[in-house]
Amino acid sequence: MKHGRLGFGVLVSTGVLAAGALVMAPAANAVTPDTATISFDCGFFGSGTATLTATQDGTAATISLSTSAIKSPLNISANSVRSTLKLTNNxxxxxxxxxxxxxxxxxxxxxxxxxxxxxxxxGDSLEASSLTVVVFGITATCNATSAQTPGPFVF
Incomplete structure (x- = not known):
């Protein structure tokens, strides 16, 4: 019976140590705010607002955006828009x-x-400044005409 108690004690101790490790683990990286809006002027292609959504995983970050500044002239298939978003850093x-x-x-x-x-x-503080979108070989360059709201993405 001593082996049973010893095994149970080791099991409980291991569980307590594992729970303690989870409590002491660093928090996941987060960007704030995670969503922002900004206005763009895309010249001939139009102007309008854009919604940007940011995520972070360590030093890797992603930003997705949708903008009314550029309307698709034709149906565009998935994964056929090449984009570059430039942001002012700090x-x-x-x-x-x-x-x-x-x-x-x-x-x-x-x-x-x-x-x-x-x-x-x-500590990076990023605010969108320009967007370049290439669709069907046609390039649209958009420049920010407002500040990002509610503010820059802080990583």
């Missing part, structure tokens, strides 16, 4: 997020793209 440097992932977009629909991939460091 007010002076720049960070670039790129990708060619998008949902299928119907003719006349808002252009959506992402996730766009980039690298961040703790």
């Amino acid at each position: 007010g002076s440097g720049t960070s670039t997020f790129t990708g060619n992932s998008n949902p299928a977009i119907p003719a006349g629909g808002d252009v959506s793209t992402g996730p766009l991939n980039g690298t961040v460091a703790a």
Whole structure:
């Protein structure tokens, strides 16, 4: 019977240690805010607002966006929009997020793209400044015309 008690004691001790390790584990990285809006002027292609959604996993970050500034002239198949989002980093440097992932977009629909991939460091404060979208070999360049609301993404 002593072996039974010893085995039970080891099992309980292991469980307590595992629970303690979970409590002491560092919190997952988070970006705040996780969603923001900004206005873009895309010249000939139009102007409008964009909704940006950011996520973070360590130093890897993604931003997805949908904008009414660019309407699709034709049906666009999934994963056929190539995009580059430039962001001001801490007010002076720049960070670039790129990708060619998008949902299928119907003719006349808002252009959506992402996730766009980039690298961040703790304390980075990123605010969108320009967006370049290439669809069917046609390039639309958009420049931010407002501040990001409610504020920059802080990683």
